[in-house]
Amino acid sequence: MGKFFEALRKSETTKRQTSARLLPKNVVNISPQTIEKSPLPQSAMDPRLVSFMDPDSPAVECFKMLRATIFTINPGFRPRTIMVTSAQPMEGKTIVAANLAISIAHGINEHVLLVDCDLRRPSMNTLLGLNAGKGIHEYMEDGTSVAPYLMKTPIKKLSLLPAGKPPSNPSELLSSEKMRRLVEELRGRYEDRYIIFDSAPAQCASEAAFLASMVDTVLLVVRSGKSAKDLILKAIEKIGRKKILGVVFNASNESAKDYNYYYRYYRKEQK
Numbered sequence: 524m525g526k527f528f529e530a531l532r533k534s535e536t537t538k539r540q541t542s543a544r545l546l547p548k549n550v551v552n553i554s555p556q557t558i559e560k561s562p563l564p565q566s567a568m569d570p571r572l573v574s575f576m577d578p579d580s581p582a583v584e585c586f587k588m589l590r591a592t593i594f595t596i597n598p599g600f601r602p603r604t605i606m607v608t609s610a611q612p613m614e615g616k617t618i619v620a621a622n623l624a625i626s627i628a629h630g631i632n633e634h635v636l637l638v639d640c641d642l643r644r645p646s647m648n649t650l651l652g653l654n655a656g657k658g659i660h661e662y663m664e665d666g667t668s669v670a671p672y673l674m675k676t677p678i679k680k681l682s683l684l685p686a687g688k689p690p691s692n693p694s695e696l697l698s699s700e701k702m703r704r705l706v707e708e709l710r711g712r713y714e715d716r717y718i719i720f721d722s723a724p725a726q727c728a729s730e731a732a733f734l735a736s737m738v739d740t741v742l743l744v745v746r747s748g749k750s751a752k753d754l755i756l757k758a759i760e761k762i763g764r765k766k767i768l769g770v771v772f773n774a775s776n777e778s779a780k781d782y783n784y785y786y787r788y789y790r791k792e793q794k
Contacts, residue, residue, distance in 0.1 A: 568651055568652040568677060569649070569650040569651075571618050572618075572625060572650060572651070573586075573622060574586050574625035574626045575678050582622075586623055586626040587626055589626070589771060590627055592769065596768065602738075602740040603710060603717050603739060604709075604710055604720070604737075604739045604740075605623075605718070605720065605738060605739065605740055605768075606640075606722050606740070607619055607620035607623070607719060607744060608725050608735075608742075608762070609744040609745065610724060610725055610743070610754045610755050610757070610758035611724050611727060611749070611750055611754060612727060613746070614744050614746040614750065616721065616722075616744040617647065617721050618650075620637070620647075621651070621721075623742075624717075624719045625678055625681060627717050627719075632715075633680065633717060634680045634681075634715050634717070635681050635717050636683075636684060636709060636719070637681060637682070637719050637721070638659070638709070638718060638719065639659070639683070639684065639686040640721055640722050640723070641686060641722060641723045642660060642686050642690055642693035643693050643728060644689075645686030645687070645689060648685040651676050651678075652677065653683065655683070655686075657672055657685075657687050658672050658686045659684060659686050659687055659696070660687035660689070660690045660696065661687045661688070663702065663705075669684065669705060672684055693723070693730055694728065694729045697733055697734055698730055702734075706737040706738065720734060720738060725758040726757060731761070732763075735762045735763060736763075736766075740766060740768040741768060742768060743758065743759065743762070743769075743771070744770075745771070745773065747772060749773075
């Protein structure tokens with residue numbers, strides 16, 4: 524985590540500068556500007572899911588970099604249950620979680636289950652263009668098997684466990700022993716899958732810390748210029764430093780421009 528704090532210090536003393544070319548092993552930059560402005564086809568799926576909607580977008584390569592970092596940062600160990608969260612809302616954690624899941628599912632042998640654990644503001648089924656009436660909430664209240672709540676998505680090898688109807692007690696549900704058993708069941712039942720959990724922001728919801736204790740590792744999404752350093756540090760302390768695999772920085776406009784230029788040049792040379 525030392526490299527992250529150094530990167531965070533530099534991001535405050537220089538005006539939103541991050542490098543897409545020289546990344547610490549546990550810090551990856553994603554450009555939300557690239558995602559939001561990409562020309563995309565019409566679909567029921569959210570156009571920001573560029574890993575599926577716009578495979579030629581430079582942002583897709585960023586998510587492939589993130590996937591590669593997760594697979595290689597700890598030789599001999601690949602985390603299979605991964606929680607994605609942020610310090611506060613509107614940092615892009617859900618978009619990052621969905622695109623990461625799609626990117627992993629595009630691998631040769633990898634299958635992915637995407638779990639919407641943001642019970643306060645569930646949105647994963649909407650992003651994927653799916654109508655989901657029931658999900659984790661309903662399973663936690665009266666379900667005996669999780670299988671009826673799983674949904675196929677338009678992406679091959681990617682399934683979804685939606686959040687369901689927003690409950691009045693999300694923290695109690697996600698910190699329960701039944702939730703812990705669910706995580707263990709998903710890990711044990713689907714030995715060939717990676718399971719990505721989209722969690723509520725750590726600084727706004729206590730359940731993020733509980734869920735972090737149940738998974739293999741955590742990715743913290745930090746949007747450039749959004750969260751103050753003290754909020755990020757508090758989120759890290761709540762989750763636990765040892766649990767955090769790394770940080771995903773949503774990069775500055777300057778980094779996006781540099782990467783776009785390199786990507787266009789590289790693809791031109793390949794043709």
